[in-house]
Amino acid sequence: MEQLNIDALRVKPVSPQSHLIDGQYLSASDSGQMKVLSPIDGKVLTTVAKGTAEDMNAAITAARSAFDDKRWAGQPPAARKKILTKWAELIETNALELAVLGVRDNGTEINMAIKAEPGSAAGTIRYYAEALDKVYGEIAPTPGDVLGLIHKEPVGVVGAIIPWNFPLMIGAWKLGPALATGNSVVLKPAETASLSLIRMAELAHEAGLPPGVLNVVTGEGAVVGETMGLSRDVDVLVFTGSGATGRRLLEYSARSNLKRVYLELGGKSPNIVFGDAPDLELAAKTVAMGIFRNSGQVCVAGSRLLVESSIHDEFVAAVGKAAERLRVGDPLDLNSDIGAVNSERQLMQNLGFVDKARVEGGEITTGGTRILEETGGYYMAPTIVTGVTPDATIAQQEVFGPVLTVTAFDDEAEAVRLANSTVYGLAGGVWTSNLSLAHRMIREVRTGVMHVNTYGGADGTVPLGGVGQSGNGHDKSLHALEKYINLKTAWIKL
Numbered sequence: 001m002e003q004l005n006i007d008a009l010r011v012k013p014v015s016p017q018s019h020l021i022d023g024q025y026l027s028a029s030d031s032g033q034m035k036v037l038s039p040i041d042g043k044v045l046t047t048v049a050k051g052t053a054e055d056m057n058a059a060i061t062a063a064r065s066a067f068d069d070k071r072w073a074g075q076p077p078a079a080r081k082k083i084l085t086k087w088a089e090l091i092e093t094n095a096l097e098l099a100v101l102g103v104r105d106n107g108t109e110i111n112m113a114i115k116a117e118p119g120s121a122a123g124t125i126r127y128y129a130e131a132l133d134k135v136y137g138e139i140a141p142t143p144g145d146v147l148g149l150i151h152k153e154p155v156g157v158v159g160a161i162i163p164w165n166f167p168l169m170i171g172a173w174k175l176g177p178a179l180a181t182g183n184s185v186v187l188k189p190a191e192t193a194s195l196s197l198i199r200m201a202e203l204a205h206e207a208g209l210p211p212g213v214l215n216v217v218t219g220e221g222a223v224v225g226e227t228m229g230l231s232r233d234v235d236v237l238v239f240t241g242s243g244a245t246g247r248r249l250l251e252y253s254a255r256s257n258l259k260r261v262y263l264e265l266g267g268k269s270p271n272i273v274f275g276d277a278p279d280l281e282l283a284a285k286t287v288a289m290g291i292f293r294n295s296g297q298v299c300v301a302g303s304r305l306l307v308e309s310s311i312h313d314e315f316v317a318a319v320g321k322a323a324e325r326l327r328v329g330d331p332l333d334l335n336s337d338i339g340a341v342n343s344e345r346q347l348m349q350n351l352g353f354v355d356k357a358r359v360e361g362g363e364i365t366t367g368g369t370r371i372l373e374e375t376g377g378y379y380m381a382p383t384i385v386t387g388v389t390p391d392a393t394i395a396q397q398e399v400f401g402p403v404l405t406v407t408a409f410d411d412e413a414e415a416v417r418l419a420n421s422t423v424y425g426l427a428g429g430v431w432t433s434n435l436s437l438a439h440r441m442i443r444e445v446r447t448g449v450m451h452v453n454t455y456g457g458a459d460g461t462v463p464l465g466g467v468g469q470s471g472n473g474h475d476k477s478l479h480a481l482e483k484y485i486n487l488k489t490a491w492i493k494l
């Protein structure tokens, strides 16, 4: 990856974007458009179609027809595999273009975006392409005079609603297993991160995906997202985003056709450091990156540092030093460690949380402010709040920004109690040299993924999904396929 190539792509004009419905580029039915502001400098980058209910319904109809006439599900597995594999290759060939476009739209530092976005998306699509002819139905252990077969069938039309923090990675987590199992999809990107997903969908068509199998409708969640949620022709909703929207989707399902709803929601994940951690210097750096990468806009971010009292001062100082060493700046500069916050609204929300933390007795020992305001972009200094009580707002609610809270504990039981003191349960980490303690913490902390002596980076072979108000269902791994299939029993008298 060279700065020169990035600099050439960063000034490339981006034409106004349309929906992609039934293989056609379509404007909004009322010609409405939304401005796309770049978080790098706050300037208008381009526009995307501001979808209407009519647009969403047209996309759902296209997806339904594509499913019903079996233009995708009816193809031999080897043919579908070839197309999805080709798509993964095209994503890789166009990786830098996709990554830079995405960064101009959402502000993630390019060093991370290149791996986490096209890199990860291509890997995910390839993983499910390879899996699709290796997943078998079952024969049940019945008495000899009957045959019980369990067929795995595609569900039909999948509605996928994606957030703005990692659109390609999270988009691929839904699209890979949904398409591999033969479904049709309508995808709704987030208002502030549509561009790279539209381009990735175009590449799917270039790879040979038939029209109507993957449709993209841009626009506001409250309009096109709601229409999708309430549609009686969508069979499964898969979602990553906030708990507030997740609740609405469950309600839409109840008010319409009882469609299945899978939610991947937020977290308030604890990173728990015991005094016997193998390498405190490395732990401090990893704890810092575990919250500050992508400006904290990571669902599994380790946003609560729980640290044993005996090492509290020295460890917090080391994390502070690691945070201050991070260079926040232009996300398309290879020298930047951390890029921009996605939107001005999100930045203001982050700062509001910091103000409230101060009022509730926390001490801001690092950062706490907006920086680089002169660029017109949305940047925030990595922020550490110490002395946070377990019931403080900042210890309970997800910030989704570069803000780490610190709370001390005296023993294992207190560490577990603090770790489990929120409504969330997405991720967590424990740092210790004591194997038995590590295994006890894995058991006791209520969460979907637990890291030991590291944080983040779990690859596509393992599931990601939360417990409690972090959601249900899993992305990644073969388990993700379960969301996109119906089990059908054939009971045959012999």
Ligand code: NAD
Pocket: 161, 162, 163, 164, 165, 170, 188, 189, 190, 191, 219, 220, 221, 222, 224, 225, 226, 229, 240, 241, 242, 243, 244, 245, 246, 248, 264, 265, 266, 267, 298, 299, 300, 398, 400, 426, 466, 470, 471
């Ligand atoms: P959000 O819920 O506001 O938006 C997510 C998506 O939902 C967007 O596409 C939006 O347009 C759509 N939406 C909004 N209102 C809707 C409605 N009424 N009906 C249908 N769709 C609607 O969340 P966000 O601010 O974009 O994303 C940040 C949140 O996502 C954070 O809370 C974060 O923790 C969570 N997140 C979770 C994971 C995970 O894997 N669990 C991953 C990334 C982000």
